[in-house]
Structures are given as C-alpha cells and as structure tokens.
Amino acid sequence: MRLDFDIIKHWIKPDTRVLDLGCGDGTLLALLKESDNIEPLGIEIDSDAITSCIAKDIPVIEQDLNYKLSNFETGSFDFVIMTQSLQTLNSPHIVLDEMLRIGKESIITFPNFGHWRARLHLITKGTMPVSKDLPFAWYETPNIHFCTVNDFEALCKEKGLRILNRTIVNRRNSPGLLAKQWPNMFGMTALYHISR
Numbered sequence: 001m002r003l004d005f006d007i008i009k010h011w012i013k014p015d016t017r018v019l020d021l022g023c024g025d026g027t028l029l030a031l032l033k034e035s036d037n038i039e040p041l042g043i044e045i046d047s048d049a050i051t052s053c054i055a056k057d058i059p060v061i062e063q064d065l066n067y068k069l070s071n072f073e074t075g076s077f078d079f080v081i082m083t084q085s086l087q088t089l090n091s092p093h094i095v096l097d098e099m100l101r102i103g104k105e106s107i108i109t110f111p112n113f114g115h116w117r118a119r120l121h122l123i124t125k126g127t128m129p130v131s132k133d134l135p136f137a138w139y140e141t142p143n144i145h146f147c148t149v150n151d152f153e154a155l156c157k158e159k160g161l162r163i164l165n166r167t168i169v170n171r172r173n174s175p176g177l178l179a180k181q182w183p184n185m186f187g188m189t190a191l192y193h194i195s196r
Contacts, residue, residue: 003173004109011193016078022085026053066090069098077103086110088142105195114148114184149184165193
C-alpha cells in the first residue's frame with residue numbers, strides 16, 4: 001500500500017462519507033470502504049480510471065475538477081480528499097475553497113517542488129527537472145501550478161484554514177528526520193489534513 005494512502009487512512013474516521021476528487025482507479029476509496037466502512041464517491045475524468053472504479057464497486061462521477069463543484073451541497077461529505085492533483089488544476093485555490101464547502105474536513109497531497117533535488121537540477125542544468133517523481137517534460141506536464149510546502153502553508157494562512165495534521169515524506173516515502181526538520185527542502189510529498 002502507498003504510504004500516503006496509509007497516512008490518509010489514519011486521518012479518516014470510520015463510518016463517514018468521503019468524496020475523492022481525481023480518484024484515479026479508486027484504489028484509495030476501495031481500501032477505505034473495506035477497512036473503515038466509509039461511504040465513498042469518486043470524481044474522475046479519465047475513462048479507463050472510471051472503468052477501474054466501477055470494477056471495484058466504487059461509485060464515480062465523470063467530471064472535470066477545473067469547473068465548479070456546485071453539483072455538491074454544502075456540508076454533504078465528512079471528508080473531501082484530493083491526492084496528487086492540486087498542482088494540475090487551473091485554479092487550485094478555488095477548488096480548495098470548494099473542498100471545504102462540500103466537506104467538513106479535507107485531505108490534500110501534492111509533490112513539493114521546493115525539494116532540494118528540483119532546486120539543484122534548476123541551478124546546475126537550468127532546465128525544469130525530469131525524474132521518476134516528475135516524469136514529464138515542461139511542455140507536456142500536467143503540473144501547471146508548482147507548489148512548495150511553504151506556498152501551501154501561506155495559502156492556508158491567507159484563507160484562515162486550520163492545519164489539523166501534516167506529514168511530509170522524503171524520497172523513500174518515509175517521514176525521515178530531515179523531512180521533519182526542513183520540510184520545504186527535504187520533503188518530496190506533502191500531506192495535509194485541514195479544516196475551516
């Protein structure tokens with residue numbers, strides 16, 4: 001199981017309604033449904049991923065997150081999750097507002113573009129990094145809003161959001177000492193559990 005899924009699993013309370021924005025193939029929702037008896041709903045745009053959700057018996061809606069989520073009532077979910085998608089959105093700050101309108105709490109994960117390897121690549125090569133974690137060239141990447149840990153926390157402060165939990169993991173997908181001490185420099189992936 002992916003470490004971020006394991007961390008998210010510990011933040012989600014059993015017997016709750018969970019909406020997963022950009023749910024992919026439904027693996028996280030299936031895990032939560034099986035172990036914590038959550039009532040899941042996914043939103044996805046990729047047709048193959050939607051088919052995988054259906055095969056896993058995960059209800060899913062085909063919808064583009066770049067457009068309003070006004071089809072969901074305020075407070076209709078206990079948790080709204082978005083993993084590894086924040087940086088791909090046209091207006092991530094607006095989607096963040098919508099997540100906290102729809103759900104009482106939200107969980108967001110994203111790649112930390114402030115990681116030292118990305119910085120070193122820019123300094124030494126003068127080009128946008130391409131790696132196992134960031135496998136796309138700049139002209140074809142789905143990542144359009146590069147975000148660091150510091151950027152996200154500044155946005156939360158600006159919006160008056162509460163950070164309930166934060167875990168920053170390193171390249172080995174573990175919350176190592178350096179990632180804990182200097183998250184913006186040594187964290188590869190950031191996981192946040194937030195509320196109003």
